[in-house]
Amino acid sequence: MSDEGKKSKLDELELAFCFAEPSGEYGIYISKLTGEIVHDAEMITGEPCPVEDIEWNDDYLPLPDKQ
Numbered sequence: 001m002s003d004e005g006k007k008s009k010l011d012e013l014e015l016a017f018c019f020a021e022p023s024g025e026y027g028i029y030i031s032k033l034t035g036e037i038v039h040d041a042e043m044i045t046g047e048p049c050p051v052e053d054i055e056w057n058d059d060y061l062p063l064p065d066k067q
Contacts (some may be wrong), residue, residue: 002047009035013063016028027049027062029055030063038051038060
């Protein structure tokens, strides 16, 4: 089985970091438990964040913006 075409966690993190905005309209969080990257773009997409109240959840760390 080939790993070609699969993203590594570092690739996912780098891509998420590129989308992080200082305005906070597009929040990106990393799970301390699983390493999963979660996007909270409700203000942009209208879709709710998959984790309720993620900004107050101690299991998730916000990714800083690139600035």
